[in-house]
Amino acid sequence: MAKKLVNEVAIKDEMNRYKELLNINNDLSFRINRSNGCGGSYYQNKVVLDLGTAKEWIEHPNRTKYVIVHELVHAKFNETRNPLLSVIVPPGLNLEYLLQELRANTIAYQMLGKNETVLEDYFFEFNKISSNPFHVNGGYLSSDKFVYLIKQNPVWNEQAIVYAINYLTEKYKFIRYLVPKRRKEKIKNQFVKQLEDLPWNLNATTVNFTK
Ligand SMILES: [Zn+2]
CATH class of the missing domain: 3.30.2010.10 (Metalloproteases ("zincins"), catalytic domain)
Known part of the structure; x- marks a missing residue:
């Protein structure tokens, strides 16, 4: 047990x-x-x-x-996925999955004290994610991409969201060509709106999460 x-x-x-x-x-x-x-x-x-x-x-x-x-x-954020939409994921939804996973990973980094050693140990020694289309389908970037994006934007905020959408648009053809700009705008606004529910937006000062 x-x-x-x-x-x-x-x-x-x-x-x-x-x-x-x-x-x-x-x-x-x-x-x-x-x-x-x-x-x-x-x-x-x-x-x-x-x-x-x-x-x-x-x-x-x-x-x-x-x-x-x-x-x-x-x-x-109550991100329960519909199991039917885990094998064949429409491109717009896939972009949402990618942002959901990046958000979860960035906030974990923040709450563990923004320690790069912790981040690198997690992605390079423990949860090693390789680059493959099935992973991307589920919203999982490769370890090096997650680490890169989190280091670029160590706090999950509007800048992190916009940066990630631009980065993913540049990296993935299916996002570039199959997710229309208005859909990207809508997804961006949805994630920006959800920032209001995060503790570091509730009180303007930095929240210290470490013990
Ligand atoms: Zn996840």
């Missing part, structure tokens, strides 16, 4: 701490699955961590924390 292998209570406490910092008010359930993967998932108020992620808690707690914050950001 997962409970005997990892400190589930400590991980859950940490999740609740971040949940509060992110101003998430709805109830979320938490569990650890048996997968030795290095990720997690969010689906309809349920946050699940892979056992592989939970096991890192002892030796590399920042890896576990990174996934926790990542999934909580999906929870914050």
Whole structure:
């Protein structure tokens, strides 16, 4: 059982701490699955961590924390995907997925104290994402692209959103040619509007997230 292998209570406490910092008010359930993967998932108020992620808690707690914050950001914006739209993803929706994943990763970076060592360890030693069309389909850029974009814009704000849309338009033909400008504008506005719900926009001063 997962409970005997990892400190589930400590991980859950940490999740609740971040949940509060992110101003998430709805109830979320938490569990650890048996997968030795290095990720997690969010689906309809349920946050699940892979056992592989939970096991890192002892030796590399920042890896576990990174996934926790990542999934909580999906929870914050209720990003439950329609499973039918995970194999064949229309281009506009794919752009939304890419921005959702980048947002989750950027905010995790912020909340872990904007530490480049933590960022590089997470993407280059733990959750190594290669460049392939299936990953992009799901909103996952390769590790080096995530790291590059996060270093360019270490805070998730309007500038980060616009920068990412321009970058993705330049990198991917399907975004350049198949997502009309007005759709891009709409997606941008939707993500900008959602900035209002983030704690660092609620109080103008910088929020210190580290313990
Ligand atoms: Zn995600």
